[in-house]
Amino acid sequence: MTAFLARLLGRLPIGYLQLMHHPGRLLAALAGVAFANVLVFVQLGLAGSMAESVAIPYRLFQPDLLIISPAESESLSDASTLPRQRMFQALVHPDVTGGTPIYMGRSTWISGNDASSSIQFFGLEPDAGPFVHEALAAPLISLSLSDTALVDTLTRFVDMRGFAAAHPEAPVPFEMQGRQLGAIGTVSIGGGFGGDGVFLVSDQTFFQLFPQRSSATPSHILLALDPGADPGRVATELAQLYPPDAVRIRTVTQAMEQEVRYQMTERPTGLIFAFGVVIGIIVGIVIAYQVLSADVADHIREYATFKAMGFRQGFFVGIILEEAIILAAIGFWPGLALSELFYRSLAYLTNIPIFMTPDRAVAVFIGTIIACAMSGVLAMRKLAAAEPADLF
Amino acid sequence: MTETAIEVTALEHFFGDGEARKQALFDVNLAVARGSLTVLMGPSGSGKTTLLTLMGCLREVHAGSVRLLDRELFQSDEISRIDMRRRLGFIFQAHNLHDSLTARQNVMMGLQVHGRGDPKRHALAADHLLDLLGLGQRLDYLPGNLSGGQKQRVAIARALASNPDIIFADEPTAALDKVSGLAAVRLFKDLGRARGTTTVMVTHDPRILDLADRVVTLEDGRIVEDRAGTARNNASTAPA
Numbered sequence: 001m002t003a004f005l006a007r008l009l010g011r012l013p014i015g016y017l018q019l020m021h022h023p024g025r026l027l028a029a030l031a032g033v034a035f036a037n038v039l040v041f042v043q044l045g046l047a048g049s050m051a052e053s054v055a056i057p058y059r060l061f062q063p064d065l066l067i068i069s070p071a072e073s074e075s076l077s078d079a080s081t082l083p084r085q086r087m088f089q090a091l092v093h094p095d096v097t098g099g100t101p102i103y104m105g106r107s108t109w110i111s112g113n114d115a116s117s118s119i120q121f122f123g124l125e126p127d128a129g130p131f132v133h134e135a136l137a138a139p140l141i142s143l144s145l146s147d148t149a150l151v152d153t154l155t156r157f158v159d160m161r162g163f164a165a166a167h168p169e170a171p172v173p174f175e176m177q178g179r180q181l182g183a184i185g186t187v188s189i190g191g192g193f194g195g196d197g198v199f200l201v202s203d204q205t206f207f208q209l210f211p212q213r214s215s216a217t218p219s220h221i222l223l224a225l226d227p228g229a230d231p232g233r234v235a236t237e238l239a240q241l242y243p244p245d246a247v248r249i250r251t252v253t254q255a256m257e258q259e260v261r262y263q264m265t266e267r268p269t270g271l272i273f274a275f276g277v278v279i280g281i282i283v284g285i286v287i288a289y290q291v292l293s294a295d296v297a298d299h300i301r302e303y304a305t306f307k308a309m310g311f312r313q314g315f316f317v318g319i320i321l322e323e324a325i326i327l328a329a330i331g332f333w334p335g336l337a338l339s340e341l342f343y344r345s346l347a348y349l350t351n352i353p354i355f356m357t358p359d360r361a362v363a364v365f366i367g368t369i370i371a372c373a374m375s376g377v378l379a380m381r382k383l384a385a386a387e388p389a390d391l392f
Numbered sequence: 393m394t395e396t397a398i399e400v401t402a403l404e405h406f407f408g409d410g411e412a413r414k415q416a417l418f419d420v421n422l423a424v425a426r427g428s429l430t431v432l433m434g435p436s437g438s439g440k441t442t443l444l445t446l447m448g449c450l451r452e453v454h455a456g457s458v459r460l461l462d463r464e465l466f467q468s469d470e471i472s473r474i475d476m477r478r479r480l481g482f483i484f485q486a487h488n489l490h491d492s493l494t495a496r497q498n499v500m501m502g503l504q505v506h507g508r509g510d511p512k513r514h515a516l517a518a519d520h521l522l523d524l525l526g527l528g529q530r531l532d533y534l535p536g537n538l539s540g541g542q543k544q545r546v547a548i549a550r551a552l553a554s555n556p557d558i559i560f561a562d563e564p565t566a567a568l569d570k571v572s573g574l575a576a577v578r579l580f581k582d583l584g585r586a587r588g589t590t591t592v593m594v595t596h597d598p599r600i601l602d603l604a605d606r607v608v609t610l611e612d613g614r615i616v617e618d619r620a621g622t623a624r625n626n627a628s629t630a631p632a
Contacts, residue, residue, distance in 0.1 A: 003511075010508040012497055014490070021492030021534075305488040308450060309554075310478035310505045389450040391484050 005322075011315075015322030018295055029291040030331040033368065036284030037335025038342065040364055041356075043276030045343050049354035050269060051260045053192025056353070058256040060122070060189070060198075061102070063131050063222035064231050065238070066255050068248045074262035076255070077104060077120060077194055081217035082247060089241050090221070095229035096238075100128040101218030103203055105210040106195065107177050115157040117196035119176070123206025131222040136200070139185040142168040143202040149176075151183040154190035154351045155197025177209045190351045193269060281371055288327055288375035292320060296382040301391065308388035316383050324376035328368040335368075336361060396459075397558055397590040398424035398447055403456035405442055405613075416442045417613045420456070424606075427584040429577070429591045431600060431621065434610035440594050441562065443610065447592065448480055448560040449473040461557055478505055481556035483593075485563040487547035489535040495522055495546045496531045502553030521549040524579070526572070540567040548576055552583070559583075561593035565600060577603050 005013035019026045057076055067090065069082035087099040103123030110116045126144035129137035139150050148171060153160045163183050166172040171182025181201075189198040207213060225234055235249040250258070264270035296303065303316060336356075343354050405417040417439045424430050432440040445451045446458055449465060452473075458465040460476060468476075481502070489498045499518035503509060519531055525545040535543050544567040551559055559580060565573030577600055583589035593600070601607060604621030 006511050011504050012493065012500060014493070017492040017497075299490070301486070301488050302490045305482070305484065305490075306501070306505075307474075308448070308477060308482045309502065310474050310476075310480075312474055389445045391450075391482075391486070391488060 009318070009322065011318075013322060015319045016326055018299065018319075019323055019326055022295075025291065025294070029287065029327050030334065032287030032291070033284060033327050033331025033372065034333075034335035034338065036280050036287060036371075037332055037364060037368060038338050039280030039283060040277055040367070041335065041339030041360070042342055043273045043280060044360055044364070045339065045346075045354045045356070047264060047270065047273035047277075048357065048360065049352045050193050050263055050273070052353040053190075053194070054260050054263050055256050056189055056192065057120070057122075057198065058252050058259075060133050060136065060200075061131055061222055061252060062133060063100075063252060064225035064229070065096075065223040065235055066250055066252050067221035067223065067238075068250070068255065070245050070248050074266070075259055076220070077106075079219060081213075081219055082221070084216050084218055084221070086242065086247055087218075087221045087223075090223055090238055092241070093234065093238055095226045095234050096223050097226050098130065098224040100125050100131050100222050101203070101215075102220045102222060103206045103210075103213060103215075104219040105206065105213060107209065109155075109158065109174075109176055109197075111158045117155055117157045117191075118194075119152075119155070120195040120198045121206060121209065122198065122200050123203045123210075124200060126202050128222070130224055136187065139187075140200070142184050143200065143205065145182075145184065146202075147179060147205055147208065148182050148184045148201070149205065150185045150187050150200040152189045152191075152197035152199060153186045154188050156191045156351050157196060160186075179208060181205070190353060192352060196351075281367065284368065284371045285375050285378075288324060288372045289378050291327065292323055292376050292379035293382050295323065296320065296379050297385075300382070300386050303383060303386040304388045304391050307386055308391060313383075317380060320376040320380055320383075321373055324372035325369060328365075328372035332365050332368050336364075395426040395588075396423050397426040397428075397461060398422070398592070399457070399459040400443075400447065401457040401459075403443070403446065403453070403458060405439075405446060405451070405454055415613060417446075420610075420613075420615055422608060422615065422618070424590060424592060426590050427588040428605040429581055429584060429603060429621070430593070430606045430608060431604040432592065432594045432608050432610065433596070434616075438610040439613040440610045442613075444560055444562065444592065444594055448482065449476045478554070479557045481551035481554065481559040483544075483547055483551045483559065483561035483564040485566055487535075487543040487567075489543055489546055489550075491535050494532045494534055495527060495538065495542075495549075498535070498546055499549045499553050502550040505554060518549070518553060521553055522546065525549050525576070541569060541572055544568055545572065545576070548579075552579075555587065556589065558590045558592065561591065561595075563595055563597070564593060565595065565597050570599065573597065574599060574603075 002013055005016050067086055069080040071080035084101055087101060090096050091099055105121045107119050108116050109119045124140060126141050129140055132140060151163050163172050163186055166183040166185055168184040171184050173180060173182050191197050225231060231251050238249050340356050343356055347354050400420055400422040403417055403420040407414050407416055434440045446453055453466040496515060496518045499521055500514045503514045503517060522528060522531055525548060527542060527545055530538060530542060565576060580591040581603055601621060607619055607621045608615055609617040
């Protein structure tokens with residue numbers, strides 16, 4: 001390794017040799033870098049999981065446009081209701097070929113072992129197949145049977161194994177909101193940060209479960225457009241049909257991206273994750289700085305000797321950056337492995353969609369290099385104390 | 393005509409500012425011939441180390457003139473002084489070897505100051521120097537595994553590795569036994585004769601005086617005695 005680095009650097013790899021000369025300190029430094037990496041990965045993983053959780057409900061639907069009430073319109077689940085009349089108004093547009101309302105409500109499901117789960121209900125018209133993911137179109141028709149539901153096999157805190165055999169001809173009974181329902185099929189959606197699972201019911205069953213809700217006030221309206229119609233243009237033209245600020249019209253992709261951005265930048269959870277990432281980076285910088293500055297302090301006489309010999313500042317910068325990059329490059333891998341372990345454990349325990357992505361791993365690796373280099377730059381200030389005249 | 397390697401004229405030096413300002417050197421004048429071995433002597437605080445660091449481009453010259461290898465150091469900038477230091481060799485009383493580098497690697501640093509080079513040739517040159525100083529069997533030893541005398545010899549090899557024009561040394565033989573100490577100084581003398589390498593050293597070792605061409609004594613920041621060394625006297629009185 002020494003010979004390889006010497007060829008690479010064009011000089012003796014003093015930084016590498018210094019680090020290897022103190023294995024105890026090196027291990028502590030690597031543990032520190034790995035710990036900081038885990039902190040950052042966990043926060044990024046949770047943030048990514050939240051973004052993924054936000055996106056999942058949107059992926060259930062495949063409309064061309066989504067009409068949402070302007071109040072709390074940044075979030076699919078929190079948005080206020082809007083008059084169904086808006087759908088009929090939209091159908092007047094020549095490029096709008098169809099529309100369907102969605103009704104959303106939340107309820108707590110208390111299972112037999114007294115565990116409770118927060119369930120997000122979507123109430124859909126059974127013939128809304130063209131507006132939903134193709135895998136849901138067929139089971140949706142079966143929901144026309146009263147008091148039936150498609151239940152989420154990934155629902156947290158509830159043993160869903162008994163629902164695996166749910167079928168329209170052999171419904172699995174369960175109780176919700178004081179009503180006896182029958183599961184006639186399953187979906188695999190999973191909970192996010194706002195709930196533990198997602199159940200799909202027909203609009204009529206939805207009104208039975210949530211009697212205070214009215215068919216006249218859906219949560220959202222889905223629109224299908226003529227193939228070839230430009231959704232952006234149609235959205236602009238539709239907006240002119242409504243009173244100002246009466247609705248917000250977006251494509252599903254736009255709405256999903258906007259909600260992810262909103263959750264990440266304006267909601268406390270997203271900000272907490274972002275803050276956690278910053279804390280992780282600071283911890284990493286501090287740990288690397290401590291190691292590098294201690295190393296400079298320990299070798300101050302040797303550095304002063306090198307200064308006396310005529311080595312320039314660039315040489316010392318090179319040594320410290322060499323150490324910083326080695327710490328980052330080696331410390332990253334145990335951090336990555338521990339984070340992967342953490343992701344898997346968390347996903348197993350909570351069913352939240354948390355997993356390592358290549359772009360995240362690469363970004364954190366580059367960030368680790370930069371953070372360690374910054375620590376090195378800070379540690380270089382100690383080099384000023386290396387005064388060659390004091391050696392005599 | 394004898395060539396001058398170092399020429400010091402009306403050199404004064406101060407430490408501190410304001411009321412704390414203390415003068416360390418007073419009107420020092422000295423010319424050191426190329427290839428000679430000059431010993432600086434004097435009690436502690438006499439200014440010999442300050443003079444050594446000024447001549448060695450390790451401090452800024454405040455007043456007076458120091459010409460080193462025909463370059464004026466007064467009002468020279470830091471970059472010029474660093475460039476000049478690459479032509480010098482330093483041997484410190486505390487050897488200041490890098491603890492994570494082997495003896496060979498420490499000596500190679502003396503070569504690498506001049507930039508990229510062939511690592512194999514650097515290693516061969518380092519091995520040769522260390523062998524010359526009796527450390528051929530200790531090439532891959534870390535300083536922690538060497539005795540004080542061995543470390544000092546590695547430090548001497550490091551200083552000589554870049555073939556310096558001038559060697560500045562502070563008690564270079566303090567950690568060496570009589571035989572090794574004399575061998576090291578004879579090496580400086582040989583380099584002076586063969587390459588014209590000038591050596592200026594601070595020492596209290598009376599054995600060295602026998603080999604010195606010149607002995608300069610300082611007291612309270614002033615040169616109080618400047619005489620030819622025993623070597624010079626012996627040379628001048630030796631029968632033809």
